[in-house]
C-alpha cells in the first residue's frame with residue numbers, strides 16, 4: 200500500500216516510523232510519504248490560505264497549492280488512487296471504512312487546516328478519481344492531521360502482514376459488530392479482584408460462550424445501537 204499525505208505539518212507524521220507501522224514501512228508493506236503543502240507555493244511567505252469569499256471568520260486554504268501538490272502525486276489525468284479528505288462534513292469513520300481503506304493500493308490524504316480547503320479542490324479531483332470526505336466523529340478538530348493518523352493506523356494494521364498474528368484482529372471491537380470482551384492476564388488474583396473462574400477452567404467451549412456473552416452485554420450497555428443492525 201502506498202500512502203501520500205499532504206499537510207502543512209509533515210513532521211506530525213514522523214511518529215509513523217514507530218511501532219507496527221514503522222516495521223511495516225521498513226518491510227515495504229506500507230510506503231508512507233508526507234508532503235509539505237507549502238513546497239507547492241511560489242510566494243515569499245509560502246502562503247496557503249486566504250480570506251473566504253462571502254465573508255465570515257477564519258481563512259480558507261487556497262486551491263492552487265493543493266492542485267500542484269495533488270497533481271505531483273497522482274498526475275494530471277485520471278487516477279486509481281483514493282483521495283481521502285478528513286472533514287467534519289464527512290461520513291463517520293468506522294471499522295468497515297478502515298477495512299475498505301486497507302484494501303486500497305494507493306491512498307492520498309489531504310489534511311485541511313483553518314476553515315477547510317477551497318471546495319473546488321474536491322470538485323476538481325472528483326472528476327478524476329474517487330474522493331471521500333471522512334470524519335472521525337461528531338466533534339471538530341483543528342485540522343485533518345489527527346484524523347489521518349487515526350485512519351492510517353486503523354487501516355494500516357489491517358494490511359496483511361502488518362500485524363504478526365492475524366488471529367488477533369478477529370475478536371476485536373467492531374470486527375463482528377460487537378464490542379470486545381474484557382481481557383485478563385496473570386496474576387489470578389490482584390488487589391482482591393479475581394480473574395473470572397471460567398477463564399481458568401480450560402473449557403474452551405465455556406470460555407467462548409462466556410466471552411460472547413460479555414461482548415453482547417457490554418455492547419448492549421455501551422453501544423445499544425450496534426445491536427440494531
Ligand SMILES: COc1ccc2nc(C(=O)O)sc2c1
Pocket residue numbers: 285286287310311312313314315316333334335336337338339340341342343346
Ligand atoms: C480544516 O480541516 C479540518 C478541521 C476540522 C476537522 N475535524 C475533523 C474530524 O474528523 O472531526 S477532520 C477536520 C479537518
